[in-house]
Amino acid sequence: MDIKAYIESGILELYVAGQLSEKENQEVYDLLQQYPELLQEVLEIEAAVVKLTAAVSPHAIDFDSFKGKLNATDTKVVDLKPKKPNWISYTGWAASILLAGGLLWTLNNKNQLEDQLQTAETEKRYLEIQIEDARTDLAATKNLLDAIRDKDIIAVPLGGQGDYASNYAKVYWNKADNTIYLDAEGLPNAPEGKVWQVWSLTLNPLTPTSLGTIDNFNTDDNKIFTIANANESQAFGITLEPAGGSESPTMEQLYTLGVVNTQP
Numbered sequence: 001m002d003i004k005a006y007i008e009s010g011i012l013e014l015y016v017a018g019q020l021s022e023k024e025n026q027e028v029y030d031l032l033q034q035y036p037e038l039l040q041e042v043l044e045i046e047a048a049v050v051k052l053t054a055a056v057s058p059h060a061i062d063f064d065s066f067k068g069k070l071n072a073t074d075t076k077v078v079d080l081k082p083k084k085p086n087w088i089s090y091t092g093w094a095a096s097i098l099l100a101g102g103l104l105w106t107l108n109n110k111n112q113l114e115d116q117l118q119t120a121e122t123e124k125r126y127l128e129i130q131i132e133d134a135r136t137d138l139a140a141t142k143n144l145l146d147a148i149r150d151k152d153i154i155a156v157p158l159g160g161q162g163d164y165a166s167n168y169a170k171v172y173w174n175k176a177d178n179t180i181y182l183d184a185e186g187l188p189n190a191p192e193g194k195v196w197q198v199w200s201l202t203l204n205p206l207t208p209t210s211l212g213t214i215d216n217f218n219t220d221d222n223k224i225f226t227i228a229n230a231n232e233s234q235a236f237g238i239t240l241e242p243a244g245g246s247e248s249p250t251m252e253q254l255y256t257l258g259v260v261n262t263q264p
Helices: 003-008 011-016 022-034 036-056 063-071 087-148
Strands: 154-160 168-174 179-183 194-203 206-214 224-228 235-242 254-259
Touching: 003 011, 003 036, 011 022, 011 036, 022 036, 087 168, 087 179, 154 235, 168 254, 206 224
Parallel strands: none
Antiparallel strands: 154 168, 154 254, 168 179, 179 224, 194 206, 194 235, 235 254
């Protein structure tokens, strides 16, 4: 006989609850006499039901009788005659089981609902942030387009130099508010420990003035940077310098250069 399969079938729970026919009760009783494992399982089921009933309705238990059974040392005195349905007592047990199961089901569903609400709220907040970021980016893009489309803007292409002929950039210079907009899409990411540095140049004599370093170049998505420039620039250049920048441009690392054309 497959003891494990028989236990898992649930028939022992029905036996304890008095839900079997007299014939089925007799069959289970006979098996309990043959297999100690089944006897132990029945005792454990009865103990669990008694404990559950006590937790839900303490007055339903005869504690003196139950205590006497716990103190017994000889398991052979346990009476396992075929059980007849005891509808009054087992109805109470069944109600207790249903109540406990209902409480567990309700608690579990409440926790699941709270988790779902929390997830929905988090997703809603994340979507709101994305929408707000998109609006901010759209507004910034519109402002930038308006600036570089101004009729008085001066566009200065910066061509690649020497070994860096494939690189390029472009400066949009608004002399009215001393601002340049640098489009550096044509430059590669700066290597570790290096930064791009922008220079304003006068040509005669050649005098470079630093406009600062682009420290966030590698992480910026659109590669367009707004830079203050109050100089009377005749050209603009971009060099690759050590982190922190240099006082004068490293000419061997001059990537792009462009001369300002002031002619209409």
